[in-house]
Amino acid sequence: MMVQAADILDYLNNNRASMVEFLSQLVLAESPSRVPEAQARPLAILGDALDELGFEVQIVPGQDAGGYLQAVPIKSDLDEGARSRQLLLGHCDTVWPLGTLARMPLVVEDNIVRGPGVFDMKGGLTQMIYALQALKEIGATPAYEPVILVNSDEETGSHESKEVILELAQQVERAFILEPALGVSGKLKTARKGVGRFELIAHGRAAHAGLDPGKGINAILVLSYLVQDLDALNDPENGVSVNVGIIEGGLQANVVPAECRAVIDVRVPTKEDALRLEAIISGMASPIAGVSLDISGEFDRPPLEATPANQALWRTAETVGQAMGISLEQGMAGGGSDGNYTSLHTATLDGLGAVGDGAHADHEFIFIDKMIERTALLALLMTTP
16 A cells, blocks of 8 residues: 555554653663663563564573564565565663662653653664554555564673674665664764774883882883874864773882773774774884783774665655655764664664654653654655665
């Protein structure tokens, strides 16, 4: 059938209270990344909803993380011999520790919902469920079979779920990432910076700072020079940032420090930048003789770049938005997501989740009317080849 935006919007507006209630359940199920057992409740809420929608749901336990949920339709309306698929990807973990609701309660007021994790990204998970529900209720068939993946370790790097994300990305026509939109204007994310984490450890030689200072080699001094070299790699005009975020070293003031450690966060817009910065940092040498360096790290999230496939998918969204009477914009995000991984293998559109503000911040909130609008956008995108 020809899917009309008005039919989907009517359904969603009539179910506004239900959407807010579902979102509230997810927010009240606090789920910090580093508490694996806390992920069971939001995954169960999502699993039950998908089960009712006719999906075969599998919840895979994690080792150090809380595991992930994977779901596919039990029956497909597409030809069994050629079932092209599309991936809907999100995460249920948040940065907020257990008990945050006591000081940062869930609040539903007029057109706004506030609470820990509501923007990043339980609003997006709600949109995913209700987009599927809207299509089912109006009898519309997705252009490609929807495959669902919700992980619980995204905020800590998706180290356990990365492999299944990469595997699925190679099996689908496209990936829709339900991360929050960019800014309160709601831009879709068609590019993201790659994220690298590096560690430098300088090994000098200890000595008594008063009796034999000349016998020591100061590891802190070595890193003070290297920190300046690292800072010089910043190139804001071209989107490159290098931040030395942690410095640790020394035992006490009267000891020449034998060891000092630095941890560096690096953000780049392109794969070429990532390769260049990784080579520079890995090749750093001590400016002082007698000091050895241990250098480790890599870009664990590659950049999500504006590839031809990604831009074609963006243009599809732009056209769908115009049919809905909304003007969409695209933008680049400084932070990484699992869309950085899917983009390596398939057309990817990120930032399809909630519109609001305050990711990882105390004022975290979303707009309810925009949640409905973006749910309709996702539903229409799923039906558009």
